[in-house]
Amino acid sequence: MSYRYPVPQAKVPERGGRVLLAFENKSLALFNVADQFYAIDDSCPHQGASLCGGRLDGRVIQCCAHGLRFDLVSGYLLNSTQLKVVSYPVERQGEQLFILIDCEESGQ
Numbered sequence: 295m296s297y298r299y300p301v302p303q304a305k306v307p308e309r310g311g312r313v314l315l316a317f318e319n320k321s322l323a324l325f326n327v328a329d330q331f332y333a334i335d336d337s338c339p340h341q342g343a344s345l346c347g348g349r350l351d352g353r354v355i356q357c358c359a360h361g362l363r364f365d366l367v368s369g370y371l372l373n374s375t376q377l378k379v380v381s382y383p384v385e386r387q388g389e390q391l392f393i394l395i396d397c398e399e400s401g402q
């Protein structure tokens with residue numbers, strides 16, 4: 295079962311931007327990289343720091359806390375499969391974006 299969270303129009307980030315979205319009891323970070331959208335949990339799998347404010351380099355987000363870098367596409371720590379931030383598929387229908395949230399994985 296997955297839920298399609300409709301991203302409010304006012305929240306859709308501009309090219310190169312990012313937003314923090316509050317959804318039920320979770321925080322998601324949504325990035326726009328060259329008009330492709332990527333959604334991840336706003337919680338670093340290392341020690342839980344916010345990733346939304348991290349340094350973006352292409353499709354790689356670097357956590358501000360200790361500098362670990364994650365691939366926005368897969369969620370994995372670069373060059374590793376040991377650590378992974380939860381990432382969510384993003385669908386676009388016309389102007390409307392949806393984030394696909396796997397209800398089981400999110401524990402709800």
Ligand code: FES
Nearest residue numbers: 338340341357360
């Ligand atoms: S909490 Fe993100 S690198 Fe440590």
